[in-house]
Amino acid sequence: MSNAVEIPFSTTLLVRDTCLCLHVQRAARALARLFDDALRPVGLTNGQFSLMMSLNRPEPPPMGPVATLLAMDQTTLTAALKPLQRRGWVNVTQNAKDKRRRLLSLTPEGKAVLVAALPIWESTHASIEAALPDGDPERLRRDLQALA
Amino acid sequence: MSNAVEIPFSTTLLVRDTCLCLHVQRAARALARLFDDALRPVGLTNGQFSLMMSLNRPEPPPMGPVATLLAMDQTTLTAALKPLQRRGWVNVTQNAKDKRRRLLSLTPEGKAVLVAALPIWESTHASIEAALPDGDPERLRRDLQALA
DNA sequence: ACTACTTACATTGATATCAATATAAATTGA
């Protein structure tokens, strides 16, 4: 009797070509590298840029909603804040009303870094939107939104 | 004179809502969690599944092309292989013709894990395709391909 | 053969990611 437990190569090709998870992870890595390269002169990664931009609000938000906005685990957010706190770009303070909550805010230095990063984001983002096949970034955003 | 260096909140909202990098990272995290959860019973993460599936070929590939296929850094691939080697699911051997090259292959145990994972991938993937707004996964794949 | 260059991969260090778990503060129900 044969015990050959194996997936045919044709199935491998099918999974490779159709898996949306793989396609998204690939695009995520490529875009991360692109933005990391572009933002390096101001000392930010793409994730740090997105995080700090999401903290640029009239009222400092607590951690939970920020983690939800970025679709990341709360423990990931805790870790991601550390290098930004160390550089003095983000402040983490306690909410007096509810001592469990942490309030996240940008320091003046953090805001200045964000100002320096914004034109880099604008030009980089424009170039990738231009690279889309049918020139319909809004459609792509809708699709991605449905997955997150 | 004022030294206020600050980005208006409206700009923050614009970046948040339009940044394709952020949208892709968010979707990548959400899909990774979804597939990681689904594949946990067979002991694989989404990335390990994609990697092992890409090794299911007639001829063992070297590392470079596999890293390119997955759009990941070569050093990331080196690291990603380690837990799979340790579990005895992937073999890394030297190419006799060119001793710089490593040949990556699945062990029989690795193939068996992949066989167990395939139906999980199929059902999970079908459910996310069904969640797409206009039911056009091919269009989304084209867009993502253009970014990677 | 020898040097310069290139290619393929590994190592190190920093950050990112999440599961499992822990802790502390707030809330709820009796």
Next chain:
DNA sequence: TCAATTTATATTGATATCAATGTAAGTAGT
């Protein structure tokens, strides 16, 4: 009030990710 539950966040351990760098093997030009 007080015990049980829930909520918000932190810690630990494993893996993922990449830049900077190192090393070994192959290649090309002389």
